Amino acid sequence: MNEQPNLQQFVDHLSSYSDDNAQTGGRVPGPSSSVGEIGTVLEIAGSGSRIAMNVAQLHALAEHQDPSIAMAGQVGSQVKMKVGSSWLIANVRTLRADDSDDGVIAHVDFLGEGQNASGGRMVNFRRGVTRYPIPGSAVFPVSTEDMRAIFAADDSPHVEIGTVYPTDDIRGALYVDPMLGKHFAVLGSTGTGKSTSVSLILHRISELSPEGHIVMIDPHGEYSAAFKDCGELFNVDNLQLPYWLMNxxxxxxxxxxxxxxxxxxxxxxxxxxxxxxxxxxxxxxxxxxxxxxxxxxxxxxxxxxxxxxxxxxxxxxxxxxxxxxxxxxxxxxxxxxxxxxMFSGMLVSDSMGPFLAKLFRLPAHGKPISIVDVSGVPSEVTSVVVSVLARMVFDYAIWSRTEAQRPLLLVCEEAHRYVPKDENSGAQAVRKILERIAKEGRKYGVSLGLITQRPSDLAEGVLSQCGTIISMRLNNDRDQACVRAAMPEGARGFLDAIPALRNRECIVCGEGVAIPIRVRFDDLEPEKRPASSDPSFAALWRETGGEEGIISRTIKRWRGHGR
Incomplete structure (x- = not known):
């Protein structure tokens, strides 16, 4: 009821812009041209606001040479408002047409604020809001230069993983200490590039910390190819997991x-x-x-x-x-x-020390990651093997508290297998230890990375223990709702874009980033990619010859392995 006068005043206020634009033949201002206000604040709430924007001006900006300004007003774009000597940055969550005027009403979520510098530029962006605009305040588009200030990484240890949407050169960074200190999750439906993206993140962390300590549970044998040059690879042939380590x-x-x-x-x-x-x-x-x-x-x-x-x-x-x-x-x-x-030989030696040293990369010798391929483990005991490995990580952290600290990162692929929502699904030992790491791990220097294509099948509360969520495209409504529920209110506008993400694009929210961002992952070198690419049926079905040899060799391996 109260928004109509404000919107009408705003449209009247902008009528001169439309006239000027028509007189200039609709010429688009260049990136150095100052861009005027595109809207006005209608209503303020604690975490967000409603603003009115003029459709004609948004159309006029759509061909702007600055891609960030050209995105002005679209869902997922950013806008800014002047409050005293600061710029308040907000993310556009929803748009709807206003019935009575040539305008749209947008719901926006506040992200943070920066200082107003010369020429209307923004510097020193920080997450959080200290002052709010009042209704009637002007709304402006965010430029690429503003985006640089928003997403510029500070001196804290960080890794760059890709470019921030919609720009071509602004880098998206993950802050390593906050991300690992409060756990993280990588989510995405099958075929979205999840495994390659996980490899990219772990490679960048390994490059930053070549003496780190990372243990990855690999249920499909995908990641050995990606880390053969910078990690220690374990499988049923060389794991030699002593049975007496089981509790x-x-x-x-x-x-x-x-x-x-x-x-x-x-x-x-x-x-x-x-x-x-x-x-x-x-x-x-x-x-x-x-x-x-x-x-x-x-x-x-x-x-x-x-x-x-x-x-x-x-x-x-x-x-x-x-x-x-x-x-x-x-x-x-x-x-x-x-x-x-696991149950090998009649003689048993106390191999716990060498086993932990090798598994936890103590010392790492420039190979900070252990890939434990459990694809060859009999399915009846896979969950027990994962339980023992996860518990070794946690128990070592607890009992080494009086020593020089060596934080450990445990990355668990297909996490919904081991921490399922169904509490009666068996395999309780692995569920208990992973839930305990999620709740208590950071006290002891243990970080948990959960990777899953079905977040809705994860146990209640485990996802919400992850301080950083990296979500790729999720096609299932229940999965989308689960991620939305686990994230803070200010990130909701970004999460609404999850179904529309392209392959190898993601939304990153939480502790590991200054503000929620949409990122296009960097291309990873072929030798660092996991063996997870989908087969081309059309191409492979054209190949013939050698089938007898394929079958005989396959049967020999099949029978010899006993699976």
Missing amino acids: FEEHCEVFLTTDGAERQRDADILGKILLAARTKGKNLEQYGKVTVDSPIPYLLTDFSQILTAEMGKLDRAGDTTPYQRLKNKLDELRADPRYTF
Whole structure:
């Protein structure tokens, strides 16, 4: 009701501009020409405002030589308002036509403010708002020069990942300490260039910190090709993950096959035997208090002998059933070649120190990232393997607090597999440790990077623990709503653009950027790209010849691997 007089006054005020524009034949001002106001403030709220803009003037600016000014008034563009000696910057979230005038009403979200310099330029931009404009204040387009001031990276450690939309040369930067200090997530539907973009970010961080400590869980074997020259690569052939590093809960997930009351009974027996195996023949004074969770080496032969001895103490044959189940499972694990990477050999040495040093890159020797390819791990224990690796990261951080600090970054691809929304989906050990890292990791110098194509399938609250969200195109409405709910109010206008993003474009919001930005990722060198490109059916289906050899070699690998 109250906006009509303001809008009418504004349209009258701009009528002279339209006349002048007509008299000059619609010539477009050059980038050095000063551009007048394009709107006026109608209403102010804490996080945003409503402004009125003149359609004729917006059309006149659409061919401006400055691409930022040419974008003026469009959804996702920025506008500025003068408040005292400062410029207040806002992002256009929505537009609607005004029924009674040649104008549009825009909802804008405030982003931050900068100082007004000579010639109307803006300098020293900072996030946050200290003073608000009053209704009736003039609204101006943001120029590329203003954009440089807004997005210019300061001296804090940062990595450049691409160019800020809609410019061609303004660099988009991620501030490393805020991004890693409060976790981050990379989201995007399949085919949007997510894996390549993750590789780009990790390469830039590795280049900035060649003595860093990054562990990446790679469920599809994509990233080994991208980091073969600057990382340590692990798979089932060389991982050699000791089974005795598992805690009691992880032992239960591997060894127990029952449910309900039977599972609880089996777990009690497993706990008793496991503790006896961990302590057998040990000088316990060097360890202090030993529990079923203590990562102390034990022999599978000792475990089997203790199990057999306990079974022999029983009077009735019926009571031996749970023991027999455990024995059968143990024999199965030791005999199955798929589990060699974890349950290998009869002799056990205390390899925990060398294993952690290699996995955590301590020291890194210029190769700061470990890629753990779990694609060859049997599906029954994949979640346990990821649980052990994630827990090693967290527990090391906790128990090394009195030492010189070595912060660790754990990057988890396909995160919705391991922290699913469904709490009854099994694999509780990995879910618990990743949720704990999300909540408590930053206290101990552990950062979590979650990568997923289905954020709506992630457990409640995990995404909201990520201080920086890098969202590529999401095609699913539920995924879009999930990301929107996890982000602050001021970023909503940017998030509305998620369905319209091109491949290898993203919206970055949160701690890792000064303000929300839309970025086109840089091209990555071919040798640094992951092996994740989609096959060309049309091209590959034209190729023929050698099928017999392909099939025979495939079957040989298939049978030899046992998967």
